[in-house]
Structure formats: C-alpha cells, structure tokens
Amino acid sequence: MKKIIxxxxNVLDEMLNGFTYANEDLVKRIEGTGVIYRTFEEKGKVALVxxxxxxxxxxxxxFVGQGMLSAAVCGEVFTSPTPDQIFEAIKKADQGAGVFLIIKNYSGDVMNFEMAQxxxxxxxxxxxxxxxxDDISVEGKRGVAxxxxxxxxxxxxxxxxxxxxEIKKLGDELVQNIKTIGVAISPATVPEVGKEGFELEDDEMEYGVGIHGEPGYRKEKIKPSQDIAQELVNQLKKEFSWQKGDRYCLLVNGLGATPLMEQYIFINDVQALLEKEGLVIxxxxxxxFMTSIDMAGISLTLVNLVDSKWTTYLNHPVCTSAWV
Known part of the structure; x- marks a missing residue:
C-alpha cells in the first residue's frame, strides 16, 4: 500500500484538521468530533445536515457552506458516524426553523441518524x-453520487x-427522480486494512460496484468508454422509461482515481447517446464528488427534471469548497 499518510x-482526525485549515473562511470543526459546520449563518431558515x-x-x-449543507458529520473510513456526533451537528446547525437530515441508504447511517433525530x-x-x-445497480438501492x-x-x-x-415534500419527490449507476476498473484500499477491498484482474471491470466496494452485477473484460457509456445509459433507460423531449440533469462522477481527461471522454460519449434518445439536458x-478513496471508475447520474424549479435550484449560486 502506497499512501501519503x-x-x-489518525487519518480522519488529520484529514479534518487539514480540511478546516485549508477552508477556514468557509467552515469550522467541533473540537473532538467529526462535525464540520459552516461559518455562514442564516437565522430563521431550515438547516441541512x-x-x-x-x-x-x-x-x-x-459541500458545507452557503447554499448547500449547514453541517456534515464525518465518520471513520467507510464507517457510519455515531448518533452522538450527528446530534452535535444537528444542535450546531439549527437556526430556529428546524433541521433536515439527508441520509444515504445504508443500514448504519439510517439507524444512527434516526437515533440522533x-x-x-x-x-x-x-x-x-x-x-x-439512487443506486440502481443492485437490490437495496444504495445512496451514492x-x-x-x-x-x-x-x-x-x-x-x-x-x-x-416544504423541503421534506420536495425531497421526497426529488429522490424518486434520481438514478445512478457506476463501474469500477480497480478497487479501493482502506488505509487501516492496507489491501484492496475486492479483486479485479488487470483486464477486468465490474458494473455496479458500490462506493464501499460492495459487489456489482457483472464483471467482464474492460471495454472502451463508448461501450461502458452504452451499458450505463441502457440501464438508466430501463429505470426511467423516458420519452423524447424529456428534460434531465446529467452528473458524471469520478470515483477517486479517475482523471478528468477520462471523465470528459466519458461524458462526451454519454452526450452522444442521450442526444440520440432525444433527451434535453x-x-x-x-x-x-462522491468518491471511494482511490477506486478507479466512474458513475453516471440522471435526474428527471419533472419540475422546472429544480433546474433553477441546480443553478443557484453556492459558496462551498467542492462545488464550483
């Protein structure tokens, strides 16, 4: 294992110290916890955690900052944060209008966030x-990009x-219209484990791998970007049953070790396919944005924009370290 650590x-503690130092104009850390909160305050408005x-x-x-999250709770690597830390984030974030929790669909996260609630x-x-x-790869529908x-x-x-x-109602409708599928060409290595989380041969890839290295739905020999894009778009088409002229949001997400060069090649291939389908992006x-340490791979997310207001919200200006 080669890592700059x-x-x-001590990976989590040192990472969060470095993160807050690098972004001290935007965020602070609750000492002794994995809670990062924004310096910007909006009294009387709903806080997102x-x-x-x-x-x-x-x-x-x-994604903590003006226009996005009020606070984020960071657990150990691939481990859900504890209820007491989530509770600290809720208390810190609350501006008098209540707190809205956004939880990825993993049993530990759901249980601990609900206990904190x-x-x-x-x-x-x-x-x-x-x-x-949003993950359509396997039964259980994990929360991903x-x-x-x-x-x-x-x-x-x-x-x-x-x-x-109102935010609860909006969120419930939104998640029904978001779907993601990914592919990995090499696994991630957790620092404390010191070895790769699953096995892939040098000439293999796996469709549907989760962001913690959970198994996907098929391994096969690695293919060109165009073929990978075709597979992922086909799977999404089955889920959405879209029609020509439907309006969508498109997110291409690198899983940690995928260069932007490859991400741009991939979105170029996806764009050609979606254009043939007659979709309006x-x-x-x-x-x-949502990585798996040093996993090489990519995920594709589409959002069916059934409400034009969602596009306005997607374009709304924010001030965070990671959304630019």
Whole structure:
C-alpha cells in the first residue's frame, strides 16, 4: 500500500484538521468530533445536515457552506458516524426553523441518524429526514453520487426560505427522480486494512460496484468508454422509461482515481447517446464528488427534471469548497 499518510489510525482526525485549515473562511470543526459546520449563518431558515463514513471526499464536508449543507458529520473510513456526533451537528446547525437530515441508504447511517433525530426531538428541535437511494445497480438501492444533487437542490430551497415541511415534500419527490449507476476498473484500499477491498484482474471491470466496494452485477473484460457509456445509459433507460423531449440533469462522477481527461471522454460519449434518445439536458456537471478513496471508475447520474424549479435550484449560486 502506497499512501501519503502518517499513522492509518489518525487519518480522519488529520484529514479534518487539514480540511478546516485549508477552508477556514468557509467552515469550522467541533473540537473532538467529526462535525464540520459552516461559518455562514442564516437565522430563521431550515438547516441541512448530511454525512456518513469518510473516504468519499469531497463528500460530505466539501459541500458545507452557503447554499448547500449547514453541517456534515464525518465518520471513520467507510464507517457510519455515531448518533452522538450527528446530534452535535444537528444542535450546531439549527437556526430556529428546524433541521433536515439527508441520509444515504445504508443500514448504519439510517439507524444512527434516526437515533440522533430522536435525541434532537427530545430537546424540542424540529427534525425531518430523507433517505437517498439512487443506486440502481443492485437490490437495496444504495445512496451514492445522486446525494450531492439532493444537497444542491434542497440547499437552494432552504436558502430561498422553504419550510421544513416544504423541503421534506420536495425531497421526497426529488429522490424518486434520481438514478445512478457506476463501474469500477480497480478497487479501493482502506488505509487501516492496507489491501484492496475486492479483486479485479488487470483486464477486468465490474458494473455496479458500490462506493464501499460492495459487489456489482457483472464483471467482464474492460471495454472502451463508448461501450461502458452504452451499458450505463441502457440501464438508466430501463429505470426511467423516458420519452423524447424529456428534460434531465446529467452528473458524471469520478470515483477517486479517475482523471478528468477520462471523465470528459466519458461524458462526451454519454452526450452522444442521450442526444440520440432525444433527451434535453438542462444541467450538467463533471468531477469527483462522491468518491471511494482511490477506486478507479466512474458513475453516471440522471435526474428527471419533472419540475422546472429544480433546474433553477441546480443553478443557484453556492459558496462551498467542492462545488464550483
């Protein structure tokens, strides 16, 4: 294992110290916790809190700031944050209008965030939650890169002044229209484990691998970008059953070790396929937003823009370290 780290046991603490130092104009850390919160305050507006295990940087701390998350809770690598830390984030984020939790669909995350919600409600903090399950690769529907677009849309809605109930209603509709599928060409290595999380031969790739190295739905010999794009678009088409003229948001996400060069080649191939399908792409984004440490691979997210307001929210200006 080759990594630019010190003691593997200190990765989270040292990473968060470095992150807050590098972005001290935007965020601070609650000492002794994995909670990152924004320096910007909006009294009387709904606060958004998300988080999960680390190793997915820039998620989720990179999306803390004006127009997106109020706070993010960072657990150990690929490990859910504890309820007490999530509770600390809720208390810090609350600006008097309640707190909205955005949770990826993993059993540990769901359980711990719900426990923190109960603790907050005991202290008369109004809390609502949303579980993101955009991954279409396997049964169980994991929460993956589409989560970032939830942060973006709901963050804009909160800044606009929507109530906690209105944001809940918007979020419920939004997640039903977000779908993601990915492919890996090499696995990730967790620092404390020191070896790759799953096996892929040098000439293999795997469709549908999760962001923690969970198995996908098929291994095969590696193919050109055009063929990979065709597979992922075909799978998404089955889920959406789209029609010519439908309006969509497009997100191409690198999984950690995928150069932007390859991401741009891939979105070029995806664009050609979606153009043939007659879809109207109203918003597009390329970059590494929800990673899996050093996994090489890519994911493709589409959002069916059934409400024109969602496009406005996607284009709403923000001030965070990772959304530019």
């Amino acid at each position: 010190n003691d593997p046991k 998300s988080g999960g295990g680390s190793g997915h940087e820039p998620s989720h701390a990179g 109960e603790l907050a409600e005991m202290e008369d903090i109004k809390v609502e939650k949303l579980i993101v399950d 589409g989560t970032i677009l939830v942060h973006k849309v709901l963050g804009a809605a909160a800044e606009e002044g929507l109530s906690l109930g 109203e918003f597009k984004k390329v970059g590494s």
